Structure formats: C-alpha cells, structure tokens
Amino acid sequence: MSQYLTVNVVTPNGLVYDHHASIVVAKTTDGELGILPNHIPVIAPLLIDEVKVGRKDDDGHVDWIAVNGGIMEVRDSVVSIVADSAERERDIDVSRAERAKIRAERMIEEAKQKDDVDELRRATVALHRAINRINVSKHL
Structure with missing residues (x-):
C-alpha cells in the first residue's frame, strides 16, 4: 500500500508539475473528486478550474494549478493530468x-x-x- 500519490501535470509544452502528495482535489465534469493514496483506478474529464495538491513533504503546503480542461487518470497511486495548458500559481x-x-x-x-x-x-x-x-x- 502506497503512503503517497505521485502527481504529474503534462501539457503539449511539457511537464508542468511533478511532486508527491497526500491528496489531490480536482473538478471533473461530474463534480469535485478527491484522490487519496491507493484510490481505485479512474479516468475523468476535467473542467477549466483549479487543482489542489496537498504536498506530502509538508502537511500545511498546498500547491494550486490552473488547469484548462483535460483528462485525469488515477492508477497505482499515480495521478496523471494531461491538459491543453496548465500553470502553477507561482508561474501565473x-x-x-x-x-x-x-x-x-x-x-x-x-x-x-x-x-x-x-x-x-x-x-x-x-x-x-x-x-x-x-x-x-x-x-x-
């Protein structure tokens, strides 16, 4: 059983985000989806919205990513987001x-x-x- 998630956000321009996390929260076309380690496999279309990543290295540290739609796949405690464009809060x-x-x-x-x-x-x-x-x- 994994203790954390590996989170990757990729756009046509390359890798935007790659960290370990304790939780990921994203808005899908069916509503908000929270992902914890060992979540069942899922593929979900994302809305234009923010993705919240609770970092594993610091309980109080949250990264925010502006994602312009895309797809999120969860498998084996790996959260992969493929989007047309995405930016971390510090890069906007x-x-x-x-x-x-x-x-x-x-x-x-x-x-x-x-x-x-x-x-x-x-x-x-x-x-x-x-x-x-x-x-x-x-x-x-």
Missing part, C-alpha cells in the same frame, strides 16, 4: 491574465452584437480560463 502572469479577461469580455460583447454563437462560445471559454488563472494566482 497576473497582469497578462487580467488583460486576457478584458479581451474576452470585449469579445463576448462583440459576439452578442453580431449574434455569433460560435464566437460567443470561444470568448466565454477564454473568459473562464482567464478568471481561473486569476483565482489560482491569489492562492500565493
């Missing part, structure tokens, strides 16, 4: 995220005026990503 450029939020809000208004459903959907996703990054950066 808050001013860039704020600018992205403003751009997305402007795109939403323009899409509503043009009644462009596809553009509205893309802009809404962009807004959600920007807000997620801003929220995760506040955990620092």
Whole structure:
C-alpha cells in the first residue's frame, strides 16, 4: 500500500508539475473528486478550474494549478493530468491574465452584437480560463 500519490501535470509544452502528495482535489465534469493514496483506478474529464495538491513533504503546503480542461487518470497511486495548458500559481502572469479577461469580455460583447454563437462560445471559454488563472494566482 502506497503512503503517497505521485502527481504529474503534462501539457503539449511539457511537464508542468511533478511532486508527491497526500491528496489531490480536482473538478471533473461530474463534480469535485478527491484522490487519496491507493484510490481505485479512474479516468475523468476535467473542467477549466483549479487543482489542489496537498504536498506530502509538508502537511500545511498546498500547491494550486490552473488547469484548462483535460483528462485525469488515477492508477497505482499515480495521478496523471494531461491538459491543453496548465500553470502553477507561482508561474501565473497576473497582469497578462487580467488583460486576457478584458479581451474576452470585449469579445463576448462583440459576439452578442453580431449574434455569433460560435464566437460567443470561444470568448466565454477564454473568459473562464482567464478568471481561473486569476483565482489560482491569489492562492500565493
């Protein structure tokens, strides 16, 4: 029986996160999912949201990762998250995220005026990503 989880977060740009943890909490399309060592195997689609990782090396240490969707696989006390993009709280450029939020809000208004459903959907996703990054950066 494993005493800890190994957590890996990977994007097309490479490895974003690799640590041992006592717990991982992520939001899936079916709701929030908490993973402890020796959890049953699971594959779940993730929402654009934060992933909370309770580090094994320090009970009070929590890492936060902004994940823009993706898939989480749990097997043999290994939590693997594959996402289009992901950033740790310490790596988020808050001013860039704020600018992205403003751009997305402007795109939403323009899409509503043009009644462009596809553009509205893309802009809404962009807004959600920007807000997620801003929220995760506040955990620092």
